[in-house]
Amino acid sequence: MPVARPEPLASRVIAHVDMDCFYVQVEQRKRPELKGVPTAVVQYNSWKGGALIAVSYEARKFGVQRSMRGDEAKKVCPDIQLVQVPVARGKADLNLYRDAGSEVVSLLATKGRCERASIDEVYLDLTGAAEQMLSATPPDTLEEIDEEALKSHVLGLPNDPCSQGEYVKQWLCRSDADHQDKLLACGVIIVAQLRMDVLKKTSFTCSAGIAHNKMLAKLASGMHKPAQQTVVPSSSVTELLASLPINKMKQLGGKLGSSLQRDLGVTTVGNLLDFTEEKLQEYYGRNTGTWLWNIARGISGDEVEGRLLPKSHGCGKTFPGQQALRTLTSVKPWLNGLCEELSERIQSDLEKNKRVAHTLILHAEGFKVCEVPTNRKFPSKSCPLRYGTAKIQEDAWKLFESGLREFLDLQSNEWGITSLTVSASKILPVPAVSLLI
DNA sequence: CATTTTGACGCT
């Protein structure tokens, strides 16, 4: 459940940068002939043409959506180019996209604290950079403002397409603006420059949101895509949230959001204003209640963490339908393959980033053929992580066997495994001195 | 038992 954090005392400038249909762009950079044509990236393709995980904007015009099957996409968009995710050891291999994501993070981490939020998203705390710009070269003194910054969307401004650029220029350069808005204006210019730099150096476009906190920045980055940016002045927040469907807010797209709608009749984020903090706490607990009360007002104290690398590595594969693994002999090679990939990834993390993983975790899902139907799930198991592919394979196999015994509970001899995942967590930097010894 | 493969974080 979400937890409320105290708001920093001073106003911050926060950006959320989100790559546009990222996997598609990565494939289009590799194969330039795909640029500008309807394209999607699919995982596997033998079952109904594979599952779409990224869709280009050209393809979206035809109604192609993520989660569609390749065959289905071909029906609504016969000319669509379906590019397959690379496969290694019989499973999808996402390393190409991880590496492309790292390229982007390196460029975005140069202007302030940067948090890698996912393979293709970051949060930036640009407060310092914005303050510095405001004191040295405030926007109203600039002779020329980047065209990219002028193309920004400013929430709350009249959206007359003819004079949009003029309004934006006026907003950016208003010398009578309050300090908060001036800082945001600086953020807009910095983010425009960062996005241009990313495009120039990687050929990837991205969209961005600029606001006073992470929640609003994230909301804004999704409002105008692809390749655009949106700023959220404080004065626009009440109206924005008043009509924002509750499930569009981060963290409220699932069960909590549905429960707000079902149990309290809350349809929009603004509707939350009808409830006292105490009432929300009564329903959802102290932490979540306060968090809800705050987001209704556009308040979110979440800090941008300075973290450019993932906190864990995982490798998994599902075995749906007839593919379920029904014998120890069939599980073993798959588990070994997953461990091999994991071993390579943590070894590379050690060499590139001087970090060591300390815990190995095995997750599985399965079913058993049983007289009395049971709800028991396959239990997750963990142990200290020892480096070396063979050791990881050995340890993961022990974890699997112990999980399977618990799962079967002496109830059944007939079973199937439908998903296997190994992951490495508790990743810590190796102290610099210990590298010398 | 056909989206799949990730990854972060909160609760107990």
Place this chain on the structure above:
DNA sequence: AGCGTCAAA
């Protein structure tokens, strides 16, 4: 330690 929720390609 292990489970559940949420999100995005």
